[in-house]
Amino acid sequence: MERCHRSGLTTPDKGRATRRAMKVGLLLATLMVGYGAEPASATSLSAFVNQTLQPAGWAGPTPAWIEFCQRQPQECAVDLSEPDMIALDQQTWDTIVQINEEVNGTILSVADQDHWGVVDRWDYPDDGLGDCEDIQLLKRKLLVEAGLPRRALRMTVAIDEQGAGHAVLMVRSDFGDFILDNKKDAVLSWQETGYGYVKREGSDSLDWVWLGDQTALVVTANR
Numbered sequence: 774m775e776r777c778h779r780s781g782l783t784t785p786d787k788g789r790a791t792r793r794a795m796k797v798g799l800l801l802a803t804l805m806v807g808y809g810a811e812p813a814s815a816t817s818l819s820a821f822v823n824q825t826l827q828p829a830g831w832a833g834p835t836p837a838w839i840e841f842c843q844r845q846p847q848e849c850a851v852d853l854s855e856p857d858m859i860a861l862d863q864q865t866w867d868t869i870v871q872i873n874e875e876v877n878g879t880i881l882s883v884a885d886q887d888h889w890g891v892v893d894r895w896d897y898p899d900d901g902l903g904d905c906e907d908i909q910l911l912k913r914k915l916l917v918e919a920g921l922p923r924r925a926l927r928m929t930v931a932i933d934e935q936g937a938g939h940a941v942l943m944v945r946s947d948f949g950d951f952i953l954d955n956k957k958d959a960v961l962s963w964q965e966t967g968y969g970y971v972k973r974e975g976s977d978s979l980d981w982v983w984l985g986d987q988t989a990l991v992v993t994a995n996r
Contacts, residue, residue, distance in 0.1 A: 826943070826950050826963050829985035832972040835930070837906075841895040842979070848914070848923075849979060855922035857976040861946040865921070869944060870960050872915045873953045880908050882955060906940035908955040913942055929973035929984075931966075941966075943973055 842849035883902045898907040925945045933939040942953040970984040
């Protein structure tokens with residue numbers, strides 16, 4: 774299954790873990806105060822020409838996802854009354870960019886084996902430590918608390934630029950599908966990431982969907 778790419782991280786000491794847990798708590802508190810200010814790196818929404826990534830059939834979720842849903846069933850439920858795409862405006866875009874940057878800057882990427890003592894576990898990084906899927910789960914939680922529909926925020930398995938398994942958060946919108954990634958602070962359209970996309974949560978049931986062999990090509994700047 775997916776493995777987030779890391780470079781030789783070892784188990785952190787308890788002091789650092791405690792400080793990071795406090796920092797996560799502060800992050801959760803401050804982000805929920807409001808999103809009125811535009812972050813410095815926010816990009817105008819009009820700059821994007823994007824497409825949606827079409828599913829190619831039903832897929833089974835990963836075992837670690839199933840275990841996460843057993844522990845946190847409310848986080849995995851599909852509410853069909855919610856929209857499956859976000860009507861994206863500049864304020865919502867700024868919120869997405871801000872949360873992506875803040876979480877990336879707060880959570881230390883650590884392998885599941887070092888963090889939990891198991892090969893693969895999906896969970897919230899409440900102690901300030903987590904790997905790719907943990908970090909994206911926190912982003913999704915914060916985005917839902919900011920008013921975005923969970924049904925449009927899909928956990929996604931990809932193959933990164935080094936050929937390793939990776940988990941990202943796909944934001945489905947009327948401007949296309951955008952990727953929140955702990956390896957990049959920029960929120961990119963799926964075509965810009967350079968990743969190959971394998972499968973993601975479904976929008977209509979607990980089943981996941983295959984994304985086929987649709988490989989995202991790196992988009993070169995046109996100016």
